[in-house]
Amino acid sequence: MHRFFAPDIAETLTLPEQESQHAVRVLRLAEGDEIEVVDGKGNLYLCRIALAHSKRCGVEITGRTAVPNHWQGKIIVAVAPTKNLDRMEWMAEKATEMGVDRIIPLLCRHSERKELKTERLMKILVSAMKQSLKATLPQLDEMTPIARVLTDASLPRQRFVAYCDAATERRQFEQCYSLEEDVVIMIGPEGDFSPEEVELAVANGFVPVTFGESRLRTETAAMYAVAACHALKQK
Amino acid sequence: MHRFFAPDIAETLTLPEQESQHAVRVLRLAEGDEIEVVDGKGNLYLCRIALAHSKRCGVEITGRTAVPNHWQGKIIVAVAPTKNLDRMEWMAEKATEMGVDRIIPLLCRHSERKELKTERLMKILVSAMKQSLKATLPQLDEMTPIARVLTDASLPRQRFVAYCDAATERRQFEQCYSLEEDVVIMIGPEGDFSPEEVELAVANGFVPVTFGESRLRTETAAMYAVAACHALKQK
Missing domain, CATH: 2.40.240.20 (Hypothetical PUA domain-like; domain 1)
Known part of the structure; x- marks a missing residue:
């Protein structure tokens, strides 16, 4: 039908x-x-x-x-929109299909994209929601400066920052993700987070994590994060 | 460098x-x-x-x-190329970034795309390999009729067919995937596998699985499968 x-x-x-x-x-x-x-x-x-x-x-x-979402524990990704908008749109589509509760477009120091029209993205989310037989639309925030996300006390306590710099001590995401709790995962722009941003994130309870040895593009990391949450929940 | x-x-x-x-x-x-x-x-x-x-x-x-691939147990996806080639190309890029050993483009009864030029895809794989700091290029097969894949004794014994039809008894992929063994995961076209194809797959040792309650597009299912393998391996 x-x-x-x-x-x-x-x-x-x-x-x-x-x-x-x-x-x-x-x-x-x-x-x-x-x-x-x-x-x-x-x-x-x-x-x-x-x-x-x-x-x-x-x-x-x-x-x-x-028809409530079929997973326990909200999945929130805060991700810096990519310079190439297509990549962001694909990510949003795939995350919605797999299941995500909220997407926060993140404005970082190294962001190559400083503005984002959410209208077009919203249409993609609607279509992905219908396609994947869901009845709940993910919340899509306007572009939000990272400082505001870092200090937002209403975000879940389980918070991760995916960081590429191997010099920083990072835990393996899959090993510290607590399945049933709400989670927010922050993913940086093409140029990664600045060291100051990571420091501030850690000070605000974000745990630095890695997704493994592959260096993933921004949009791949966001998709991987959502997929990994579901794979671990469904295990 | x-x-x-x-x-x-x-x-x-x-x-x-x-x-x-x-x-x-x-x-x-x-x-x-x-x-x-x-x-x-x-x-x-x-x-x-x-x-x-x-x-x-x-x-x-x-x-x-x-620089060998960092994961144990080969990951092979046999996936029907999507009608829209972009979707296939994105999937191949993302799978390579996350880590895949082999991609078999699958020709099925309901395939909307019957031909595939692998040259362009190959370039995408090369670029994704470099981007994600790998030194191994996934094997990319030519378009292969499903019957040939089903009866290929050289494929791993751990074999799954992701099938959308909820009327068929399916196991939850994440619960039956044996992490360290090589695996081949078959993903059908937009119109899904035909019942005869699934029957033949089962007869050849493919276990019907689901990736959960979301109905995923072909390319999303393939990306999810690769992501899920890594997430479970890295747990």
């Missing part, structure tokens, strides 16, 4: 314009057809099209299922 | 044309400059440029280090 995204479906009983267009114009769905609608907050609605309007497609809700 | 790829460096003492061009034209390296050269077979050579020729850059070898 076709799946649509409508954050306020329970209140509006109407698909957003783009989703309406896709349903009615592209897929040529008609009144009476059944569709699935997720609200990005963990709910999956079974709906029947009541008004096949190509801008404001109206629906009748025939059922609701709670 | 700059790193180059030259499969026959020990015999030829010369960089291939493209690498010569990059060294001499782009990076403007000159006689006497030191470079690193990997041969894709696990050797890292320390070299000094002896002849800064932009097509046949000559070198003198001053040292050799064996």
